[in-house]
Amino acid sequence: MPVVATRDETGTIRCFENRCAHRGALLCLADRGNAKEIACVYHNWTYDLQGNLTSVAFRRGIQGKGGMPGDADPGSQAPRKFRVEIFCGLMFATLSEATPPIERYIGPEVAVRIRRVMKEPVKILGGYTQVLQSNWKLYFENVKDTYHASLLHLFFSTFRLNRLEQKGGSSSAAKAAATPASP
Secondary structure, rough: OOOEEEEEOOOOOOEEEEEOOOOOOOOOOOOOOOOOOOEOOOOOOOEEOOOOEEEOOOOOOOOOOOOOOOOOOHOOOOOOOOOOHHHHOOEEOOOOOOOOOOOHHHHHHHHHHHHHOOOOOOOOOOOOOOOOOOHHHHHHHHHHHHHHHHOOOOOHHHHHOOOOOOOOOOOHHHHHHOOOOOH
């Protein structure tokens, strides 16, 4: 789901779906930037930095013709908003109100490791974007799947960068902490 992350007028970080509530067009086309409001390029519906709909073009029509019905409430239309938490300078967002707070969700074992790495604020030195015209799983599985690397990419096994016998795994404590409790 494409999202927009902003700092509103008070400095609060907000996150909402990058889709206009009217026809689903992308609201933000650029990867980053500064704006006081966000306008859909398709029909010029305008949103504030919290993701609230603030203006509808031609809402009342032109010279008494067209427009929305008088009882229309465009303010009730808005992109889906995320609940946002900042943990050690990292932003986490969810659409679910049932998701526990991030620190409880990741558990103490993972939280301590994040705190160790994120002692100082992150400073972005630059950026790099690579567009892959493919299903997202192709990228994820090729980057995170070490099993195929040792079999298909001889460089890894030749220089012992990746070995079938190397240790790895997941923490059962972190997994248990991340599993929501039954009501």
